Amino acid sequence: MDQINVQNCDSHLCLTVYIITFITGFPANILAFYTLIHKIWRKPAPIDILLLNLTISDLLFLIFLPFKMQEVANNMFWNIDYFLCPLSGFVFYMTIYNSTFFLTAVSVERYLGVAFPIQHSLRRRPIYAVFASIFMWVFSILHLSIVYIMPYYNPSGTIPPSRNVCYEGFTDAQLQILLPVRLELCIVLFCIPLLICSFCYINFIRILSRLPNIGRRRRLRAIGLALGTLVVFALCFGPYNVSHVVGFIIKSSPAWRDQALLLSTFNACLDPFIFYFTSAAVRNTVGAMMRGIWGRSCCQCPKVFRSFRKKPPETEKHSLPKPPDITNAL
Incomplete structure (x- = not known):
């Protein structure tokens, strides 16, 4: 029987990573979801549809992440309804591989845009991105269904599956099925997308670096995005696969x-x-939010300054020092 390897992960480390991911990722993805929905409603573009699906996948992952937090906090024992164990595991792993698909699709869209700008602009249709997104969701769901099925799979018929540990402690018969499937997931859902993503972004950088009519700042931002995406792809998904x-x-x-x-x-x-x-729409939304926050904070400044300039009550006039003149420091 396979060992419960997840217990080798320090509970404090696991819980810290889960909490940081949740409190930073959830509001950021909610903002991206709102922005992309608004953008697609006004003027749909293929890349926005792909990014929206990636956002939905991340939000689904984050919604089920508290179940993993509860499991870690309970010393890796599953003490809630067991049907949530395969369901949360299925969503957890499915959305990981969804990310590889949609990040790859974004890289293809960006590469085609610079490699074949005229042909791509004539043929690009939002409906193609919709069909591609549906295909990727279905393909990922079918492949990761093994995660939902395996906890209930009991080929011997004598030893019931454990109900106090989630997706661990597999029997040898279960591992005979699970390990080859994991290898197939690595090849089909990680290695092939990584090769496609690398090809697209390497050629994207090569083409972009030779275009003379693009500003230096815009070129560097696009190249940085391509390199950053490849690093995230390899660093986040490579070791697990x-x-x-x-x-x-x-x-x-x-x-x-x-x-x-x-x-x-x-x-x-x-x-x-x-x-x-x-997405320019996401950048504009973030910029508008920052300007709004900055504007509201600045609006409070005159009120604060006026409060400093108010004369103290007569009873305290001689006991309090004169407020400093801070207007010269602005």
Whole structure:
């Protein structure tokens, strides 16, 4: 039987990563969701539709993340209704691979836009992005259905599946099915998208660096986005998928598998940075919010200054020092 490897992950480390991901990723993705919905309602574009689906996937991941927090806080024992265990695991892993698909689709869209600008602009239709998104959701759901099925799979018929541990402690018969499936997930849902994403962004950078009619600032931002996306792709999803290959070779889950999974968790709060640099609508919304916050804080400044300039009551006039003149420091 496979060991409960997730217990090798320090509970404080796991809980810290989950909490940071949730409190930073949830509001950022809500903002991106609102902005992209508003943008698509006014003028839909393929890249906005792809980013919206990536946002929905991240939000779904974050909604189910508290179940993982509860599991870690309870010393990795599952003490709530068991049907939520395979469901939360299914959503947790499905949305991880959804991210690889949609990040790859965004890279293809951006590459085609610079490699074949005229042909792509004539043929690009929002409906194509809708069909592609539906295909990627269905493809990911079908592949990750194993996560939902496996906790209920009991080939021997004698040992009932454990109900106090979630998605761990698999029997040898279960591992005979699960380990090859994990290897297939690594190849189909990570390696192939990584190769496509790398090809698109490397050529995107190569083409963009030779275009003379693009400003330096805009060029550097686009190149930085491409390189940043590749780094996020490899860093967040690479170690976890390598654990699938190692697990297939040694016939059990490696002890560091769950530490690698923590890197995949971080992707939910890193994606909004990609949205910011990819979508002008998201940048405009963030800029408007910052200007609004700054404007409201500045509006309070005169009131604060006037409060300093008020004369103290007569009873305290001689006991309080004269307020400093801070207007010269503005």
